[in-house]
Amino acid sequence: MRLDKFICKSTELTRTEAKKVLKSGEVRVNNEVAKNAAMQVHENNLITIDGQQLSARGSRYYILHKIVDTICSNVDEIYPSVLHSLEVDKAFDLHIAGRLDADTTGLVLITDDGRWSHNVISPKKQCQKTYRVWLRSEIDDDKLSALVARFDSGLQLQGEDSLTRPAILTRVEIDNLVDEASYRSEVLLTITEGKYHQVKRMFAAVGNRVVGLHREQIGKITLGDLAPGEWRELTEDEITQFS
Incomplete structure (x- = not known):
């Protein structure tokens, strides 16, 4: 953890105030004066301000x-x-x-x-993120299987050197839709990476356009x-x- 962040987690000081205290020479790490806000420290280090030992609050x-x-x-x-x-x-x-x-x-x-x-x-952690996607153009049932396979194989996005990681494309259950008219233009997409505008670019790569996007799940958290x-x-x- 950065030293200025550790100070903020141990006191009521803001990041700006913590940097001022560091510049003043009042902060010591393992009994040595420390002025570098970006210095990496650990909870087992002895960190003091004017001789008073600091103890970081738990993460939130x-x-x-x-x-x-x-x-x-x-x-x-x-x-x-x-x-x-x-x-x-x-x-x-x-x-x-x-x-x-x-x-x-x-x-x-x-x-x-x-x-x-x-x-x-x-x-690298392969954390799944699931999105509900509303599309401009409907996906006919006879084309869905081929599209699922394309997303699973990875897509070539404009400006990228490599394919996207395998993604899971599924049709939204009709019982969860407001009306049947949404059936062919609403899908769920699960990805394990987070490239810039990735979901929108993936559907653009297959000739469609995202008109609405909602993240429903990360890992097991909903x-x-x-x-x-x-x-x-x-x-x-x-x-x-x-x-």
Whole structure:
């Protein structure tokens, strides 16, 4: 963990304030003055400010049901950050483990544990993310099997050197649809990586267009009955999935 982040997790100081304290020479790591905010430290290191030993608070883990026209960023841009919806102390010290576009809704995981979020987003970890996708053009039943095979084999995206990892494309059960007219234009897609605009680009690669996108699941974690804009802490079992 970065030294400035450790200080923030051990005190009420902001990241900016922590850097000022570091520059003043008041911080020691294992009895040696430390001024480099990016210095990597561990919980077993002796870290003090003016002789007072610091002890980092435990990491935090949340799930949020993202609404449209919000962004997965720690800085507001054209749209506000999803972190405004999180009513916790120092929400903007957290980060998003797997971002969604502004026009995409659904499941977002938020934490201050860098190793944990790496396990969520790293393609090497093969973490499955499932999306409900609404398409401009309907997929006829007689073409579905061939399309499923193409997604399973990997697709060549524009600007990419390699194929996408195998993805699982399935038809949404008709009982879960509002009306039968949606049957041929609504699918579920499960991927294990997170390239830029990946889901939209995958359907573009097969001649279709995504007109609506909603993330339903990451690993075994689902939104459940969490309403749009609502959030909660993750359970211990949910956290340990990616520990």
